[in-house]
Amino acid sequence: MKEIVCMSGVELLMDYLExxxxxxxxxxxxxxxxxxxxxxxxxxxxVETPRIVRDATRIEMPADLESxxxxxxxxxxxxxx
Amino acid sequence: MVGGAAESSDEALAVRAAAGEDSAxxxxxxxxxxxxxxxxCRLTSETDAPDVVxxxxxxxxxxxxxxxxxxxxxxxxxxxxxxxxxxxxRACARRPAESLNQFLPRFNAAGRLEDTPDALRIACRVDxxxxxxxxxxxxxxxxxxxxxxxxEAFVLRDLEELSTADVAQVLGVDPATVRQRVHxxxxxxxxxxxxxxxxxx
Numbered sequence: 001m002k003e004i005v006c007m008s009g010v011e012l013l014m015d016y017l018e019x020x021x022x023x024x025x026x027x028x029x030x031x032x033x034x035x036x037x038x039x040x041x042x043x044x045x046x047v048e049t050p051r052i053v054r055d056a057t058r059i060e061m062p063a064d065l066e067s068x069x070x071x072x073x074x075x076x077x078x079x080x081x
Numbered sequence: 082m083v084g085g086a087a088e089s090s091d092e093a094l095a096v097r098a099a100a101g102e103d104s105a106x107x108x109x110x111x112x113x114x115x116x117x118x119x120x121x122c123r124l125t126s127e128t129d130a131p132d133v134v135x136x137x138x139x140x141x142x143x144x145x146x147x148x149x150x151x152x153x154x155x156x157x158x159x160x161x162x163x164x165x166x167x168x169x170x171r172a173c174a175r176r177p178a179e180s181l182n183q184f185l186p187r188f189n190a191a192g193r194l195e196d197t198p199d200a201l202r203i204a205c206r207v208d209x210x211x212x213x214x215x216x217x218x219x220x221x222x223x224x225x226x227x228x229x230x231x232x233e234a235f236v237l238r239d240l241e242e243l244s245t246a247d248v249a250q251v252l253g254v255d256p257a258t259v260r261q262r263v264h265x266x267x268x269x270x271x272x273x274x275x276x277x278x279x280x281x282x
Contacts, residue, residue: 005192014264018245041198042186048205049271050239055208056220057240059127061118065134069114070107072135077103077142 004032006039013046091154099145106145110138113155116241117162123224123236124166133169137162152250159243159251163233170229181265184272196281203280204271210278223273227266234259235266 004012009029015021016029033039089097089105091112097105114134121133140161148157187195194201208216224232224240237248238259245263249256275281 006186006194007188007192010186010194010268014260014267018260020260036194037198038194038196038201041201042194045202045204045271045275046267049267049274050235052205052208052216052274053220053224053270054240054242056213056216057123057224059119059122059130061115061134065118065131066111066114069131069135069138070110073107073110073138073142076139 004028006032006036006042009033009039010042013043017047092150095145095148095154096150098142099148106142109141109154113158114138117158120159120162120236120241121166123221123240124163124232125169126221129169133162133165136165136169140165153247156247156250159237159241159247160253163237163251167229167233181269184269186268186272200275200280203278204274207274207278216277219273219277223270223277226273227269231262231266231269234262235270238263239267 004025009016009032012021012025012029016026021029033043089108091109094105094109094112098109117134117137118130121130121137125133137158141158144161148154186201189195211219224236227235233252234248237243237251238245243251245256245259248259248263252259
């Protein structure tokens, strides 16, 4: 197997995080990252990205939407039948 | 409260709704409207979300008899909602999607990351550096800037937190395709966050 460098590690990162790689590739990635502060930092930001965006884009449904939604759907059903 | 609906599975309610039981349909609406609203906000905008939610449940009502009991109702619903969001965006003005290359981290000839660890990590600090409203606006803009195929996959997998297998079902593609799209979306969004935090994209 080819040696893992930062670039090949980044390509495999999603599959690594989903546990899809064979044990030897997994071990090779971990061996690289252990000694590479750049990869360690990159992975931290890659892993945090979904959480940051998830928290920042969480919008709760306005309370009055439920009744208007049900009313609109009832009216549409009534119009169709 | 609809009698007996609270304990019923989604699929059991869908079967009853397909048989014409309006209270079962409304129980499904009440069970899922918050999730569909959240998804719609992320795929379109807060302004457009109410229309997308209504369109989604109207499509559910009209096509509930085609729902197959062997699939999960939520997967089927997410597919309808994702399509409704997509149709809505198509109807609105589109901006050109950005290309992936400019968002990839930089490597030297030997394949080593070029930026320093601090520069690579700066995306993590965006939520302490920007105030809430500013971050909400910019995070949304980063999601909106994704090519549509990446955006759907990223929103469903990383923001709505469906499993990769479920996203594959919703989008009708194989899991490897979902992983590839989500990975690219993460690289692009991560680069935007770096930029917002004052670093290089």
